[in-house]
Structures are given as structure tokens and as C-alpha cells.
Amino acid sequence: xxxxxxxxxxxxxxxxxxxxxxxxxxxxxxxxxxxxxxxxxxxxxxxxxxxxxxxxxxxxxxxxxxxxxxxxxxxxxxxxxxxxxxxxxxxxxxxxxxxxxxxxxxxxxxxxxxxxxxxxxxxxxxxxxxxxxxxxxxxxxxxxxxxxxxxxxxxxxxxxxxxxxxxxxxxxxxxxxxxxxxxxxxxxxxxxxxxxxxxxxxxxxxxxxxxxxxxxxxxxxxxxxxxxxxxxxxxxxxxxxxxxxxxxxxxxxxxxxxxxxxxxxxxxxxxxxxxxxxxxxxxxxxxxxxxxxxxxxxxxxxxxxxxxxxxxxxxxxxxxxxxxxxxxxxxxxxxxxxxxxxxxxxxxxxxxxxxxxxxxxxxxxxxxxxxxxxxxxxxxxxxxxxxxxxxxxxxxxxxxxxxxxxxxxxxxxxxxxxxxxxxxxxxxxxxxxxxxxxxxxxxxxxxxxxxxxxxxxxxxxxxxxxxxxxxxxxxxxxxxxxxxxxxxxxxxxxxxxxxxxxxxxxxxxxxxxxxxxxxxxxxxxxxxxxxxxxxxxxxxxxxxxxxxxxxxxxxxxxxxxxxxxxxxxxxxxxxx
Numbered sequence: 001x002x003x004x005x006x007x008x009x010x011x012x013x014x015x016x017x018x019x020x021x022x023x024x025x026x027x028x029x030x031x032x033x034x035x036x037x038x039x040x041x042x043x044x045x046x047x048x049x050x051x052x053x054x055x056x057x058x059x060x061x062x063x064x065x066x067x068x069x070x071x072x073x074x075x076x077x078x079x080x081x082x083x084x085x086x087x088x089x090x091x092x093x094x095x096x097x098x099x100x101x102x103x104x105x106x107x108x109x110x111x112x113x114x115x116x117x118x119x120x121x122x123x124x125x126x127x128x129x130x131x132x133x134x135x136x137x138x139x140x141x142x143x144x145x146x147x148x149x150x151x152x153x154x155x156x157x158x159x160x161x162x163x164x165x166x167x168x169x170x171x172x173x174x175x176x177x178x179x180x181x182x183x184x185x186x187x188x189x190x191x192x193x194x195x196x197x198x199x200x201x202x203x204x205x206x207x208x209x210x211x212x213x214x215x216x217x218x219x220x221x222x223x224x225x226x227x228x229x230x231x232x233x234x235x236x237x238x239x240x241x242x243x244x245x246x247x248x249x250x251x252x253x254x255x256x257x258x259x260x261x262x263x264x265x266x267x268x269x270x271x272x273x274x275x276x277x278x279x280x281x282x283x284x285x286x287x288x289x290x291x292x293x294x295x296x297x298x299x300x301x302x303x304x305x306x307x308x309x310x311x312x313x314x315x316x317x318x319x320x321x322x323x324x325x326x327x328x329x330x331x332x333x334x335x336x337x338x339x340x341x342x343x344x345x346x347x348x349x350x351x352x353x354x355x356x357x358x359x360x361x362x363x364x365x366x367x368x369x370x371x372x373x374x375x376x377x378x379x380x381x382x383x384x385x386x387x388x389x390x391x392x393x394x395x396x397x398x399x400x401x402x403x404x405x406x407x408x409x410x411x412x413x414x415x416x417x418x419x420x421x422x423x424x425x426x427x428x429x430x431x432x433x434x435x436x437x438x439x440x441x442x443x444x445x446x447x448x449x450x451x452x453x454x455x456x457x458x459x460x461x462x463x464x465x466x467x468x469x470x471x472x473x474x475x476x477x478x479x480x481x482x483x484x485x486x487x488x489x490x491x492x493x494x495x496x497x498x499x500x501x502x503x504x505x506x507x508x509x510x511x512x513x514x515x516x517x518x519x520x521x522x523x524x525x526x527x528x529x530x531x532x533x534x535x536x537x538x539x540x541x542x543x544x545x546x547x548x549x550x551x552x553x554x555x556x557x558x559x560x561x562x563x564x565x566x567x568x569x570x571x572x573x574x575x576x
Contacts, residue, residue, distance in 0.1 A: 008215040011059070011131070011167040014052025015045065017234030021219040022210060027190050029165040031158050035172040036195030041206060041227055042171040044080070045195070046133040047073065048231050049169055051082050053131045054092040059167075061131035062123045063095045066139035070095040080231050094127050098140075113153055116140075117160055124166060132161070132168040158189060190214045196222070205346060208234055224346035233350050235387060244393040245270070246447075251363075251398055253286075254293030257466040261442060261451035267423055268447060270396035272389050274418070276403040277427030281438050282459050283402040284308075286425070287365045288317045288324065289464055290400050295327040299362035302355060303335045306371035310335035321463040334359055340371040345384045348372065352388065356397070363398040369417070370404045382417055389420045422446045427457060440466060 012025035019025050026032045026049075034042050050061035065073065073095060074084040087093040098116065124132065134140075137157075141150045161168045170189070192211040197204065207222045225234040250265035259266040267273055273290075275283045291301045305313055313335070314324050327333035336355050340348060356364065366388075372381045392399045401421070418424060424443040429436050438457035442450045455466040 010216070011053070012057060013049050014056045015048055015232050015234065016230075017223070017225070018208070018232075021208075021223060021234060022191075022213065023216055023218055026167060026169070027213070027215070028167050029162070030190040031161045031168040031170055032191040032193065033170050033172060033189035034193045034195065035174055037174045037197060040195040040197040041225070041232065042195055043068070043073075043135050044076070044227060045193075045232055046135055046169045046171055047077055047084075048080070048082070050093060050131055050133055051077070051084075051087065054087055059130035060092050060094075060127045061133070062120070062127070062129045063093065063133045063135070064120060064123070065095065065097045065135050066099075067136065069097045079229065080227075081229055082231070091127050094123050094129065096123050113157055113160075116157075121164070124164070130167060132166045134168065134170045136171045136173060138173045162190075224349075226346050226350045228347075228350065230354070233353075235346055235349055235353075244390070245396060247271075247396055251297075252293045254289030254291075255286075255464050255466065257455070258440075258464075261453075261455070261466075262423070262445055263448045263450060267398060269398055270393055271422035271446075272392070272399045272401065272420060273423045273425070274401045274403060274421040275425045275427065276405050278405055278429050281427035281429055282457060282464065283404070283427060284313065284367055285317065285320050285322070285459055285464060286427075287367050287400050287402055288313075288320070288322045291333060291363065291365055292322055292324065292327070294363045294398075295324075295330075295332040299332070300359060301327070301333050301363045301365065302359050302361040303333060303365045303367070304352060304355075305335060305337040305367055306340050307368065308337070310337055319461065320459050321461050334361075345372060345380055349384050349388060353391065356391075356395070361397060363400065364392060365400045366402070368402040368404050385417050386420060389417075 009028040010022070010024040010026060011028040012019050013022075034045060036042050047063060050063055053059040053061050063073070068076075070084070070088070077084045084093065084095070088095060096119070098119065120132065123129065137154070141154065158170070161170075174194075189212075191213045194209045194211050196207045196209070198207070199205070206225050206227070208225050209222045210218045210220065223234050225232055247269040249269040250267065251269050252259055252266040253262070275286050277283055287303075291303060294301045303310075303313075308316075310328075314328075317324060324333055328335070334355075336352070338348075338351075369381075369385065372384065389399060401417075403417075421444075423445040426441050426443050428439045428441070430439055431437075438459075439454050440457040441454040442452070444450075453468070455468060458465040458467060
């Protein structure tokens with residue numbers, strides 16, 4: 001679908017979070033109704049709309065009050081850090097109070113807004129105002145007995161504001177059965193925002209809802225908001241969609257063997273990590289290792305502690321060989337410690353958001369998440385944490401959470417946020433042989449191969465040490481049972497080694513005997529060989545001697561003398 005070629009022009013409010021929910025601000029040149037009960041923040045929202053417009057968007061504004069005067073408004077806004085008097089002196093704001101004299105109205109028997117229109121128009125023209133606030137509309141129409149007249153004049157007022165082209169906020173009191181007392185304001189207004197102030201479990205919470213917004217999409221849920229020294233903040237402050245980047249960079253957990261279990265490189269930057277386990281299993285110690293490793297890389301870490309003071313945390317961690325004090329002194333590590341029961345969930349989320357904006361951390365530690373269950377129910381806690389996780393992912397801030405489990409199913413958390421987590425580490429306490437030992441396993445780690453093995457988790461004076469869990473014939477062994485079994489295995493190994501060495505010595509002796517026998521046989525063979533060769537030499541010499549004797553005898557008989565043969569005329573037998 002093609003985008004709208006003529007989108008509705010909007011005037012940004014400058015109020016934290018409200019422009020995200022409304023898709024850019026209030027309808028420009030149209031009236032907006034802000035309704036709610038007493039103390040819900042209608043006047044403050046309207047005034048901040050004017051102040052932000054004058055200071056941030058160069059749009060002067062007029063505040064037409066029917067109750068409070070300029071002095072009262074200035075004092076109220078001073079607590080929010082707004083200098084109303086300075087803006088009035090600079091001509092960027094104008095505050096006018098209109099008093100309605102009921103006696104004169106009753107005397108003449110007529111009610112006409114024409115004089116009000118003239119007064120508003122003069123105020124707008126005086127400073128060239130682009131924004132207008134009417135607070136509150138019920139004061140203007142209070143005491144009129146004719147509902148038809150009220151509705152007609154109200155409709156006329158809103159039409160005049162629209163024709164004037166000024167971006168206006170009209171505040172109204174909430175009625176008994178509807179959004180407003182007159183029951184028509186919400187129908188003739190282009191945009192309606194309802195504010196609510198309720199108390200649940202002794203905790204007060206303010207909420208905002210955009211009831212309608214003609215010509216524009218908007219968030220339709222109830223959004224909590226707070227009023228503090230910086231003004232109004234509507235939560236969540238995050239984007240409504242899932243469009244955050246997914247980093248491929250990895251960051252160390254601070255424990256080399258845990259990094260090895262996570263494909264050798266640790267967590268993804270900007271991911272969410274959860275460590276859950278029962279009390280005393282070492283969740284805070286793991287978080288401290290992570291924070292220490294980040295600080296060693298020169299990165300800033302924001303540590304939210306909800307059970308212990310920063311001094312107590314640092315003292316306890318020194319016993320585990322982790323000293324966080326130097327990082328605090330260098331400004332790389334900052335603690336934010338407070339009790340969740342002191343404020344509502346929204347106040348905590350807003351405080352965390354503001355601390356993140358000010359400190360600009362690379363990593364955030366929240367220890368533990370379970371502390372939020374006390375002031376709010378599980379659904380509210382999950383909604384709050386979802387906003388926090390989304391916000392941190394958008395900023396590419398690595399989040400490290402701890403969660404206390406109560407011994408239930410290992411695949412569940414007390415805050416029910418496991419689906420929001422990228423990497424989930426589980427710490428378990430194993431009791432056997434009168435001892436309580438710890439184990440660590442990885443339940444899941446999105447986007448990476450990870451070990452499926454369980455490691456024995458040791459907290460030493462040199463930090464965390466991960467060891468392989470011994471699985472014997474009787475099951476998993478840890479602690480002294482493991483040490484005893486390992487000692488037995490070591491003794492058996494030594495016995496086997498000694499037996500092997502004995503067999504090796506026997507073989508060496510046999511080899512020596514065989515080699516000596518071979519040497520003896522070789523010598524005997526060499527002697528016989530020498531004798532045989534000598535006999536051969538003697539026989540050859542004897543044969544030569546015999547041959548020479550026969551030759552000599554033959555010569556002595558002149559058997560083959562040629563001269564003798566010639567004298568006799570041939571060879572003759574001597575006997576003849």
C-alpha cells in the first residue's frame with residue numbers, strides 16, 4: 001500500500017513519549033481535548049505543550065485560564081524546571097485569566113462567547129501565537145441550566161478554534177458516565193486524550209490513552225506517565241515496532257570458560273542476558289564479572305541494584321576477588337540503588353530511562369528483577385520489562401538481568417520474561433552428602449551454538465571457577481563427594497600405573513635375557529663360522545700341496561718330455 005500522499009500535519013508536543021504514541025504530535029491547526037479527573041495532570045500537560053513549543057519549535061503560545069492565575073501557574077511550573085515568567089517577558093508565552101461573572105449572566109439572561117473569541121484573538125495576534133490552551137472548559141459553561149445551549153456554544157467554540165487555524169488544547173473534567181461532563185466534547189474534537197490517576201496496592205499511577213485521533217494512526221493502549229522535575233514523560237519511550245538492529249559483535253562474560261560454552265566469544269552486543277537461580281547461587285557475582293569485564297574494555301556500565309547498597313555490593317564482591325571500586329572512581333561504573341517499594345513501576349522505569357540517557361552506558365545490569373513484583377502484578381511487571389528490554393535493544397545496550405527463582409520449574413521465571421531474553425543462564429543448588437553446591441547450565445542462547453553440558457560453579461577468592469560436573473555410576477557428584485570419588489579414582493589410577501610399570505619392568509628383563517641369548521648364539525655361530533672357514537682354507541692349501549706333488553713326480557718320470565719322445569721315435573712301453 002502506498003503511503004498517504006497528504007498526511008495530516010502535526011505539531012510536536014515535545015513531551016517525552018507522547019509524540020511517539022501520537023505518531024508525531026497533535027493535529028496542527030485543530031483542537032485537542034485533554035480530559036481527566038482532578039490531579040491527573042491536565043493543566044501540566046497543556047502548559048508543557050506550550051513551553052516546549054515556545055522553547056523547542058519557535059511557536060509562541062497563549063494560555064487562557066479560567067481558574068488559576070499567572071502567579072499560581074508560574075509557581076506550579078517552577079517545580080518542573082520551567083521559567084514561565086521569563087518566557088512571558090520574552091514574548092514567547094502569554095498567560096491570560098478570564099473570570100466568568102455568573103451574576104451578570106443571570107441578570108441579562110444571555111450567554112454569548114463572542115467576547116471570549118475577541119479576547120482570544122487579540123491574545124493570539126499580540127505575540128503571533130501558534131498554540132493555544134483553554135483550561136478548563138467546565139468553568140466556562142458551569143452554571144448554565146440549558147444543556148442544549150452548552151452543547152451549541154461548545155460546538156461553536158471548537159469550530160471557531162479550527163477556523164482560526166491554531167493548534168489548541170482544551171482541558172475538561174471527566175464526567176460520571178463518560179469522558180467529559182457535558183458528554184459532547186469528545187465527539188466534536190478531532191483528537192481526544194484521556195488521563196487517569198488511580199491507586200492500586202497503595203501505589204498511585206497515572207495513565208494516558210489516546211481515545212481518538214481523526215486522520216491519523218496512533219497507539220490505542222493505556223500508557224503510564226509520570227510527572228517529575230523534568231516534566232511529563234509517557235512510557236514507553238521506545239519505538240512501537242521491532243526494528244532494532246541485530247549486532248554481530250560479541251562481548252565477554254568475564255569468565256573464560258563461560259565464554260567457551262557460548263561458542264567461544266561470549267554474548268552478542270545489544271542482547272539481553274538473564275541469570276536465574278535460587279538464593280545464594282551466585283547471580284550477583286556473575287553480574288559483577290560481566291560488569292568488570294566491560295569496564296576493563298573501557299566501556300561504561302550502569303548497575304541498578306534493588307536489594308543492596310553499592311557499598312555492600314562492592315564489599316561482598318571483594319571476597320570473591322572482584323574489586324569494582326576502581327571502575328567507580330574512574331567513572332566507568334555507576335550504581336543506581338533504590339527500593340522498588342518506594343515508587344511505582346512507571347517511576348522506576350522513568351528513572352532508569354533518564355539514568356540511561358544521562359550516563360550513555362554500553363551495558364546495563366539489573367539486580368534482581370523480582371523486586372518489581374512487590375509494587376505491581378506480574379502482567380504490569382512484564383509490560384514494564386518489555387519496554388525496558390526494547391529500549392535497550394534499540395540503543396544496542398547489552399542488558400544483564402538477574403532473577404530469583406523459588407524452586408519451581410527451572411524453565412520458568414517469577415517475572416515470566418523468558419521469551420524476551422536472548423541468553424538464559426540457570427544456576428542450581430545441588431544438595432548431597434550434607435553439602436550444598438552450585439551448578440551452571442545454558443538453557444538457551446539465540447543465534448549461536450552453545451554447550452549443553454552442566455558445569456560445577458565455584459566462587460573462590462579469585463573469582464568464579466567453572467569445572468566439569470562429575471557423572472558417576474550413582475549420578476552427578478559435586479563438592480566433597482566429587483573430591484572423594486576423584487581421590488578414589490586417583491588411587492585406582494596410581495595402582496594401574498604401578499601395575500603397568502611392573503609389567504614394563506618384566507618385559508625389559510625378558511628383553512635383556514633374550515638379547516643376551518641372542519648375543520651368545522651369535523657368538524657361537526661366529527665361532528663355528530670361523531672354524532669352518534679355517535677348515536676350508538686348510539683343505540684348499542692341502543689340495544694345492546698334493547697337486548704340486550703330483551706335478552713334481554710327473555716331471556721326475558719325464559713322462560711328457562718331448563726330447564725323450566723324439567729319440568726313441570715315439571713312445572714305447574718300457575717293458576717291451
